[in-house]
Amino acid sequence: MRNLNEECGVFGVWNHSNANQITYFGLHSLQHRGQEGAGIVVSNGERLTGHRDEGLIAEVFKDNAKLDKLTGNAAIGHVRYATCGSGGVHNVQPFLFHFHDMSVGICHNGNLVNATSLRKSLEEDGAIFHSSSDTEVMMHLIRRSKASTFEEKFKESLNVVKGGFTYLMLTKDALYGAVDPNSLRPLVIGQMKNGAYVVSSETCAFHVVGAKYIQSVQAGEYVVITNDGIRTEKYTTDTTVAISAMEYVYFARPDSKIAGVNVHTSRKKAGRLLAKESPAVQADMVIGVPNSSLSAATGYAEESGLPYEMGLIKNQYVARTFIQPTQELRDQGVRMKLSAVEDVVSGKSVVMVDDSIVRGTTSKRIVQILKEAGAREVHVRIASPEFLFPIFYGIDVSNSAELISAHKTVQEVCEYIGADSLEFLSVEGLIDAIGLTFDAPYKGLCMECFTGDYPAGLYDYETRYLSGLTPIQKNYLANHKQYFNREGKQYV
Ligand code: 5GP
Numbered sequence: 113m114r115n116l117n118e119e120c121g122v123f124g125v126w127n128h129s130n131a132n133q134i135t136y137f138g139l140h141s142l143q144h145r146g147q148e149g150a151g152i153v154v155s156n157g158e159r160l161t162g163h164r165d166e167g168l169i170a171e172v173f174k175d176n177a178k179l180d181k182l183t184g185n186a187a188i189g190h191v192r193y194a195t196c197g198s199g200g201v202h203n204v205q206p207f208l209f210h211f212h213d214m215s216v217g218i219c220h221n222g223n224l225v226n227a228t229s230l231r232k233s234l235e236e237d238g239a240i241f242h243s244s245s246d247t248e249v250m251m252h253l254i255r256r257s258k259a260s261t262f263e264e265k266f267k268e269s270l271n272v273v274k275g276g277f278t279y280l281m282l283t284k285d286a287l288y289g290a291v292d293p294n295s296l297r298p299l300v301i302g303q304m305k306n307g308a309y310v311v312s313s314e315t316c317a318f319h320v321v322g323a324k325y326i327q328s329v330q331a332g333e334y335v336v337i338t339n340d341g342i343r344t345e346k347y348t349t350d351t352t353v354a355i356s357a358m359e360y361v362y363f364a365r366p367d368s369k370i371a372g373v374n375v376h377t378s379r380k381k382a383g384r385l386l387a388k389e390s391p392a393v394q395a396d397m398v399i400g401v402p403n404s405s406l407s408a409a410t411g412y413a414e415e416s417g418l419p420y421e422m423g424l425i426k427n428q429y430v431a432r433t434f435i436q437p438t439q440e441l442r443d444q445g446v447r448m449k450l451s452a453v454e455d456v457v458s459g460k461s462v463v464m465v466d467d468s469i470v471r472g473t474t475s476k477r478i479v480q481i482l483k484e485a486g487a488r489e490v491h492v493r494i495a496s497p498e499f500l501f502p503i504f505y506g507i508d509v510s511n512s513a514e515l516i517s518a519h520k521t522v523q524e525v526c527e528y529i530g531a532d533s534l535e536f537l538s539v540e541g542l543i544d545a546i547g548l549t550f551d552a553p554y555k556g557l558c559m560e561c562f563t564g565d566y567p568a569g570l571y572d573y574e575t576r577y578l579s580g581l582t583p584i585q586k587n588y589l590a591n592h593k594q595y596f597n598r599e600g601k602q603y604v
């Protein structure tokens with residue numbers, strides 16, 4: 113099975129004379145969503161041109177001339193994050209296709225769960241793929257559709273792909289954006305003072321370009337932006353809101369709003385509820401792990417009445433540790449990234465709040481760093497539930513083998529990371545902290561990695577998932593029968 117999960121950032125603009133620069137700035141503020149590759153495609157109303165490469169957006173366009181050449185009034189861009197083995201410039205987006213009758217730029221955030229089978233049937237039907245990315249599947253579906261207009265073809269294709277996705281597409285006449293039927297991956301629309309429309313994975317990109325938020329693209333919707341204005345349409349009514357909880361827990365920037373909820377506020381509340389559920393009365397202070405858990409740590413400190421201290425410092429010039437492909441490099445990455453402030457923690461009992469434990473590498477290293485700096489006790493508190501199940505809709509965790517909580521009990525994980533105590537936020541606590549109010553399971557969140565409940569189904573991943581279930585995962589599913597796969601299948 114190909115393993116090409118992608119959690120990325122997308123940005124687009126329509127009707128702005130500096131479309132290239134606006135997109136560059138937008139992508140720059142989405143850089144936390146992917147550091148492996150970046151690209152921009154622009155349209156001048158007649159022709160589409162693009163540039164893409166591996167690396168950070170600032171590296172890809174280090175040579176100003178590369179950005180200056182992309183002149184036009186509309187653009188889409190992408191920052192990419194992908195797992196090892198799937199690198200290479202062929203997979204960097206946006207893709208730009210030149211057909212005899214039109215050109216199309218396309219980029220995608222998320223992961224399709226039926227891409228492998230779609231690709232197989234498309235290939236049997238004569239399609240030739242140029243990359244190993246899911247994004248190309250959409251283009252083939254559109255080109256093969258018998259529907260009469262480009263928009264109708266797109267609409268039809270959106271009903272064929274399954275999983276978590278947002279797509280942006282650019283033609284000389286329009287900018288399109290689409291969101292999956294569960295709105296797993298967010299997409300928001302804003303407007304600039306001069307009237308230009310922008311679309312983005314996160315609202316944090318609006319601040320930087322001076323745009324105002326106007327609306328989100330909802331589950332099962334697409335948006336079409338042309339010189340006549342903006343129009344949103346439904347491509348399916350078979351929708352259930354299930355926004356990825358991980359966007360709030362870890363992925364999104366704290367200043368972004370998703371479905372009206374500020375990410376920082378939700379993290380802080382998660383920290384508060386964690387302090388209520390799992391206090392650490394004997395501790396001297398609370399410390400966060402920069403940057404991802406700082407919001408939760410301040411919430412924990414406020415609720416518990418313990419001082420919030422700066423016990424760890426992050427070297428801001430090291431990219432996220434997940435982008436390192438091997439465990440050995442990952443171990444090294446954590447050390448490069450974080451140092452303890454000895455004068456703060458020495459001789460003290462500290463509560464270390466982090467946002468999540470995936471493989472356990474980060475927590476283990478941090479406990480070790482704190483103990484080396486003289487901390488007497490380290491009580492680890494995690495502002496999300498145990499990460500028990502793989503994520504198939506985007507984000508780099510599609511394998512149970514890598515999930516420490518799928519293999520070890522809380523007590524065993526505690527011993528593994530060398531902490532004096534370890535507690536996780538409850539599933540209910542996280543739902544409460546985020547505070548969505550949709551009339552849907554988990555109030556509109558996708559909690560698959562905590563509950564094994566996959567709102568968009570599993571498709572090509574089902575066999576591998578089922579055969580790889582660990583005793584801990586099976587036990588969880590057996591004890592939580594209310595959590596089911598939305599296709600009606602119960603996995604125990
Ligand atoms: P671990 O070392 O346990 O595998 O990783 C957990 C840490 O990595 C957390 O501190 C979290 O902030 C960070 N992290 C980096 N990328 C991801 C991701 O894609 N998902 C999650 N949940 N955490 C991530």
Ligand code: MG
Pocket residue numbers: 401402403404405466467474
């Ligand atoms: Mg972190």
